[in-house]
Amino acid sequence: MPIQRITPEADERVKRRALLAVFITIFVSLVGFGIVIPLLPFYAQRFKASELQIGLLFASFSVAQLVAAPILGDWSDRWGRRPVLILSLLGSAASFVMLALAPNLFWLFLSRLLDGFTGGNITTARAYIADISPPERRARNFGLIGAAFGLGFILGPALGGGLASFGLAVPAWAAAAISLLAAAYAFVALPETAHLVPAKRPSPWREMPDTLTRSPAARLLWMNFILWLGFSVYQTTFPLFVAMRFGLGPREIGYILAVVGLVGALSQVALVGRVVHALGEQRTLLVGLLLNIIGLSGAAFTHALPMFYLLVGIASVGGALALPSVVSLISRSATDAEQGRIQGVSGSLESLARILAPISGNGALKYSDALPYAAAAGLLALGALLALSVRPAAKPSPPTMD
Numbered sequence: 001m002p003i004q005r006i007t008p009e010a011d012e013r014v015k016r017r018a019l020l021a022v023f024i025t026i027f028v029s030l031v032g033f034g035i036v037i038p039l040l041p042f043y044a045q046r047f048k049a050s051e052l053q054i055g056l057l058f059a060s061f062s063v064a065q066l067v068a069a070p071i072l073g074d075w076s077d078r079w080g081r082r083p084v085l086i087l088s089l090l091g092s093a094a095s096f097v098m099l100a101l102a103p104n105l106f107w108l109f110l111s112r113l114l115d116g117f118t119g120g121n122i123t124t125a126r127a128y129i130a131d132i133s134p135p136e137r138r139a140r141n142f143g144l145i146g147a148a149f150g151l152g153f154i155l156g157p158a159l160g161g162g163l164a165s166f167g168l169a170v171p172a173w174a175a176a177a178i179s180l181l182a183a184a185y186a187f188v189a190l191p192e193t194a195h196l197v198p199a200k201r202p203s204p205w206r207e208m209p210d211t212l213t214r215s216p217a218a219r220l221l222w223m224n225f226i227l228w229l230g231f232s233v234y235q236t237t238f239p240l241f242v243a244m245r246f247g248l249g250p251r252e253i254g255y256i257l258a259v260v261g262l263v264g265a266l267s268q269v270a271l272v273g274r275v276v277h278a279l280g281e282q283r284t285l286l287v288g289l290l291l292n293i294i295g296l297s298g299a300a301f302t303h304a305l306p307m308f309y310l311l312v313g314i315a316s317v318g319g320a321l322a323l324p325s326v327v328s329l330i331s332r333s334a335t336d337a338e339q340g341r342i343q344g345v346s347g348s349l350e351s352l353a354r355i356l357a358p359i360s361g362n363g364a365l366k367y368s369d370a371l372p373y374a375a376a377a378g379l380l381a382l383g384a385l386l387a388l389s390v391r392p393a394a395k396p397s398p399p400t401m402d
Contacts, residue, residue, distance in 0.1 A: 014191075015132050019141060021189040022085075025182050026125050027148040029089055032178035033115075034156015035171045036096060039164055040112075046168070047105040059355055060109055064116025066351035069123055070204035073344020077337055081128040082192045084340075089183035091118020093176045100172035122149065123347035127339040130331040131193035138331055139281050140273030142324035150265035154258050204341050217333040217342050223386040224326050225349040227289075230379035231319055232357030234296055237365060237372040244369045246305050256309070260316045267320035275321060276328075282390060285325035289384040291318025293377045300373035329390065 044054045076084040095115035102108045125145050133141045160171040204211075212218055238257065242248045248256075276284045295315025302308050327346070334342040364371040 017189075018132055018191050019129070019144065021186070021191075022125050022128055023144055023148045025085060025089070025186045025190060026121060026145055027152045028178055028182035028185065029092060029121055030149050030152025031156045031159065032092065032096065032175035032182070034153045035160035035163065035175045035178070036099065036156075037160075038157045039160055039168060039171055042164075043099065043102070043108060043168060044105065047102075047108065049105055049108075053105065055358070057109060057112060059358075060112045061116040061119070062351040062354045064113045065119050066348050066355070068117045068119070069347035069351060070208065070341065070344040072118075073123055073127065073340035073342070073347070074204040076124045076127055076340035076344075080192045081124050081131065081340070082186065082190050084124045085121055085128070085190065086183050086186050088118045088121040088124065089179050089186060091115065092121075093179035093183065094118075096172045096176035096179060100169045100176065123343040124340065126327055126331065126343045126346075128193055130334075130339045130343075131336070135328075135332060136277075137273070139276040139284065139324045139328035142327045142331075143268035143272030143320070146320070146324055147265040147268040150261045150268070154261045154265070158258075204344060207341075208345065211342070211345050215333070215342075217330055217345075219386060219390060220326065220330045220333055221342075221346055221349060223383050223390070224330060224346055225353055226379055226383040226386065227322060227326060228350045228353035229357055230292070230296075230376040230383065231323075232354050233361035233372050233376040233379070234315070236354075236358040237361040240362060240365055241369055241372065242308075244365065245303065246308070256312075260312060263313055264316045264320045267317045268324060271317070272321060272324050276325065281325045281328050281332075282387065285322050285329070285387050286384060288318045288320070288322030288325060289380050289387065291315065292322065292380050293384070294318075296373045296377040296380070300370040300377065326387075 040057060041054050044057055049057070072084055072088070092115050095111045095118070098107060098111035098114065102111060122145070126142065129141045129145060130138060159174070163171040163174055212221060239253050242253055242256070272284070275287065279287065292315050295311045295313070295318060298311040299308055299315065302311060327343075330342060330346055331339060361372040361376070364375060
């Protein structure tokens with residue numbers, strides 16, 4: 001059976017089916033990912049892992065993704081988005097099987113490294129959306145992918161917690177099955193996109209310095225890194241912050257995070273398209289950053305729990321507006337043949353932010369419980385200053401094929 005290919009000019013029903021297929025693919029894969037993540041510390045403790053080793057176990061995924069994301073993005077430009085998405089899902093399934101069967105801590109680390117090396121589903125999905133979406137709808141469609149990501153993380157931990165009552169290996173087997181299901185669905189339902197691919201070009205890592213300094217996307221990529229660093233500081237310090245300031249326990253923290261994730265996901269579905277249509281991507285990005293700065297600055301200093309909930313909700317809505325907007329701006333700065341590569345570089349920087357944020361944010365709690373949130377607000381203010389200097393670029397001309 002030949003693989004269907006679609007373009008931004010394809011019939012709207014075809015594009016809606018493709019968008020639904022990539023949404024379901026990402027949602028299902030993130031459910032599997034979310035099932036396992038909260039249980040990793042308990043897996044590691046079975047092998048007498050120290051707190052430092054548990055921290056390194058979490059970081060290993062992001063380190064592997066940092067290395068692999070530009071390569072997977074480049075592969076998706078050369079060979080297509082669909083095979084790379086399927087490969088990433090199969091890699092996740094294999095990593096979860098390794099996790100379920102791991103006889104020691106070494107194999108536990110190998111399972112996380114494999115998942116990180118093959119985990120190109122989000123950045124490849126972004127390139128896929130850029131392929132099939134006209135510029136005026138990209139931010140809205142990127143918001144749908146963000147919503148799939150958020151909803152998967154809400155449902156996944158809840159399923160993982162329930163399945164863990166049958167044994168720690170059960171959630172890992174369930175995650176493997178869910179990832180295989182997502183891969184099978186992508187194989188059957190996900191069409192390939194049509195995009196131009198140069199016959200030969202240098203390694204994405206060799207071109208990385210030029211991409212981050214001279215390319216049309218350079219300033220946007222650094223701005224995205226700053227935003228992810230700020231967002232990640234806030235997210236990774238949240239449990240310790242609320243425990244220190246408000247005395248909340250794991251159950252209450254889990255409920256709050258689930259509600260925050262739901263608010264963010266619903267905002268990406270319901271608000272992003274409307275606000276971008278009214279204001280444009282750059283102004284929507286600035287509005288989102290302003291809401292984040294207000295929310296995190298206030299949360300850093302309030303000692304009233306109801307006010308804290310309100311301020312965190314404001315920050316969650318701000319993030320839901322800002323992130324799809326900056327991803328859409330990045331996609332506009334790349335040619336059709338470079339979408340995967342640019343999104344891969346963006347994903348690599350996001351992984352770097354997720355490595356640095358837990359170290360710096362949780363370390364700052366030693367000096368003041370307000371410092372991580374205040375620092376995150378400051379980083380987002382720096383991102384807003386960069387956003388003010390960005391002018392949305394016209395679609396670049398594709399490179400000539402000699």
